[in-house]
Amino acid sequence: MTPHFAARMARVTPNAIGELLALGADPSIISFGGGYPDPTLFPVAALEAVFSEVIRAPGGLAMQYAPSDGLPRLREQVADLMQRDGTPCRAEEVLILQGSQQGLDFAARMLVDPGDVIVTEDPTFLGARIAFDTARPRYAAIPVDADGMRMDRLEEVLTTTPKVRMIYTIPEFQNPTGVTLSLARRQRLIDLANRHDVVVLEDSPYRQIRFAGNPLPSLKSLDTQGRVIHLGSFSKVLVPGLRVGWALAAAPYLDKLKLLKTAADTQTSTLNMAATSLFLDRHDLDAHIADLRHAYGRKKEVMLDAIRRHFPQDVTVTDPEGGLFTWATFPEGFDATVFMRDVALPRARVAYVPGGSFFPVDPRPNHARFNYSAQPEDRIVAGIAALGDALKRHA
């Protein structure tokens, strides 16, 4: 039989990076590839206790179906988290999602027809592109510098490009570059979105993990017209395996997102929502996040210090104020995919994510993303030293 796929499947294809990273799963390889939090910091005992308690809830409530928009108590707790972070938020404006990834999928389904334009940072999160691609958009990719997405280029694109439906941005400690959108650019972005009547999709899974610099207002908190859809997640601040995230959006968008949620999977796992909610009631999430900030801030220093000592001088890296990643720029002509396949994996026994796949329009091969959260400090140093050695010998 020859399978006949819908047209929207044309861009649903495996990518070479997935295959390379699968090789990186070999335990003898030091992987800086995945965006994994440090598993030694997972609050195992607390989660064990809350799961065991919720599973015995009267009437089997935590094992029953739940409302599509999420457990009411959890929606209140998310609203409270958002408010304490400076973003006005009511429980009714919150939709619980199966990870913020689900919000990326829904946003594109809700707003984008084939051929419409999604504006992204250049480079941007690969998982977002994978989610957006089924809507068959065109991309307009805006360069990023040390202050995040460049607003002069955004203005140019919004002025000259028809059918822009959404500006997708990761304002804090962006994946993959680690950079943060400055306050002035946040204000300008909202201003441009208002003027050109475009929705802003604010993807903020790393926002709470700031270990340097001052917190900046979320785009949602600067939104005066209800055009920012904010996505948050418990993946990086609790555990990704819960698959619990959320969207905060104005009613017209939230209503549609809720219908997409029912269509996609009825609801997020009741058990996982109930456990997350009880964790928030019984434990101090802020204290846990303070531990994460401390640990990841240290690991970032360890990695950057090792890079400065071991990499060739012509390789530059970003210095993030939070999050999980730094972004390396190698000299023109260097191909990070080829180097990983031919040298880094087989000889240095180190994996990273070659940067090419993060560029939605024009892949640039001389970049790579390095994760510093997942590996212990001694393996960060050993991996970077081995890679630096290989770079000096083989580049």
Ligand SMILES: Cc1ncc(COP(=O)(O)O)c(C=O)c1O
């Ligand atoms: C920028 C960005 N958005 C969304 C996600 C998805 O996270 P979640 O686990 O909440 O689905 C990730 C995961 O790494 C991410 O880096």
